[in-house]
Amino acid sequence: MTRKVERVGGNAGALAFSRYALGTQLLRRQLLGAEALVPELSIAYPAPSEARPLLPPTPTMRVHALLTALLLLSAPAAAAAADAPAAAAKPAANPNQACLDCHEASKPDEPGVRTVEFGRSVHAGFACTDCHAGYEAPGPHELKPLDAADAGLVKRFDDLKASPAPRAFLACSTCHADVAEQLAASVHGKWLKGEGSRVAGPSCAKCHGAVHEIVKSVHEPANAATNYSPADRNILKRCEACHGDPRFAEAAGLKRDVQETFQDSIHGRLIAVGSKRAPACADCHGVAEKDDKGVFHPNAHRILPKTDPASAVAPGNKAATCARCHAGASENFAALISHRAPWESDHKVPHLLHVVFSYLAALTLLFFGVHVLIDLVYEVRMKLRKKEAHEDPAEHEKFVTRFDIHQRVQHWLMLSGVITLGITGWPLRGAGSPEAIETSRKFLALFGGPYGAALVHRFAAVVIIVSGVYHLAYLVILASKKRLPMSMVPMPKDAFDMRDNLLHMMGLLKDRPRFGKYSYLEKFDYWAVFWGMIMMVGTGFVLWFPVFFAQYAPHWVVTSAQIIHGEEATLALLFLFVVHFYNAHLKPSIFPMSWTWLTGKISLAQMKHEHEAEYDHLKRQQSKKDDRPHP
């Protein structure tokens, strides 16, 4: 890009060159005076090609220019009242005023410069002629002739309809020659060089917005472990403007689903719910550069094709790129992120697991959903019938212990852990749906954002692990005392009970099966938690320490963990909140809540209704006790 450097010295002239060398603040003072640093008063005009036709000023324009001039002149006057000595040194008029007379946009959709927006822009304080070099007010002006190279570039902009301001690129590169050079050398610069591009790639204005309204990019806080500061979140929108447009992607020969796959990835979801740390496009694809303070930043102007060995996503560099955020990332870890759904991995296992778990979740929920519906209809029918005559009202007031304090504590730990895991985890998973993003963002904000929620999620995971360990220890102690209850072990009778219970509830079988201490539903609840704990805790650990696991396991193991964790969570939460809550609390005979989970007790009437075999066993034991002769 030596051409651009020459241009700085030649076309734009010594004035621009000296400004570049001295620094903008100093130059602003030199050129415009101190009042030009007041953003609202700093006006520039658009590039000639994007300005309205240069006609002689109309009466309306004259009136408008007069009013604007009065307004602008009144502001320095007010400032002078406060600081008279300083005001004495200021020039009387704004040097942009002459340009503004014709080129200010008075309405939002009008071509020209919107003064308020320009005042807020990163270029506020610049004189119009800093960029539009060589023009003098008042007009009309002729477009300045360009040298052959610049003219060719402008023609390419025009031919490909690249920008409403083709000359803006030249104006920007006057000061930002280094950036223009980097862009031209990047994957996005091919079209600038006319290397067979069918569509216009990015130009300054295409990514940074209207040339007079460019705002400063804000880098996010640096990662303490890796000293890397992620890119401005807004870069995502800039990249998606082209890469998320299917028509553009097709015309340019780009992958059409990169936006979709990114939004559905963990990084995309985190950004969607407000993460300041998750990587945007440039964080992975841009070359990282160190600033004066030693902090690394991504350079969005240096995105190289992945075939280039210097590219951040070249096969040999991927691990280092991931290590910008994930310290110690390996090549195996880097293979996890590839702009595709986890189940579309190059290994068969993730795909197979996705299919198996989808069937498992859908069929389990379908079966138990229907079971709940049949039970609800049955319960309502029973409720409408009169109470059976042989029911003993006193049995509603007599209670027996069903769960001891250890079992209840285990349950309390488990339920609080699972509910917390659900409410901190599902919003992030749900953020893959564009419609649910706002809900997820607001909900996670209750926990201080996605990282606060992640911290609570991990704490809840520890709570359910404690619950699981407590339960296993409890079982071991019971076994050592030869008191291990076998009533929770699934038996063939349970399958027949399930069939008969459904037939009975549908009115196809007269007698209801006689359940022992635990019915088939309760046994399913219990063993499903065992299964769920192994699945969720096991995969949760992999996701908690993905860099560590990726060092020792193939990448598809981590991908499989991601799939299982999400699918099993969906199944577990829907099963617990729909099926378990209905059976334990919400069925009409129990509604609104069973007290057993708090007191550990169950009334004899309820035991007779739900656990008839156990009730009979209890009665038999009681009568044996009563029959024994008293000493």
Next chain:
Amino acid sequence: MKKNVPSIIGAAVGLALFLAIALLPALLYGGYAGVLLAGGIFGTPVQPSFLVKALIIFGMVLGAVGVGSLFAVGGAAAGAAVGALTQAAAPKKPVEQENKA
């Protein structure tokens, strides 16, 4: 007052709260769960076939019922806690009066 009245009031408040703030998110999340399941069963990208639509609606229903249940049971538990606290704080009636009642 019957023992379960505070928990019934709590459940009603929980359900009202669910209808006010959580019904729409529950439908969205449930529907998305349906989309994910449909992707595994019928393949991606998900096509709008009858079975896929049915699975998504099933997901929406489960989402709404599940979150509604959580609010109802949570409300009932909160109501029961409030009931227990107010009962503990209230002065005890004389035994005779209680027997008459």
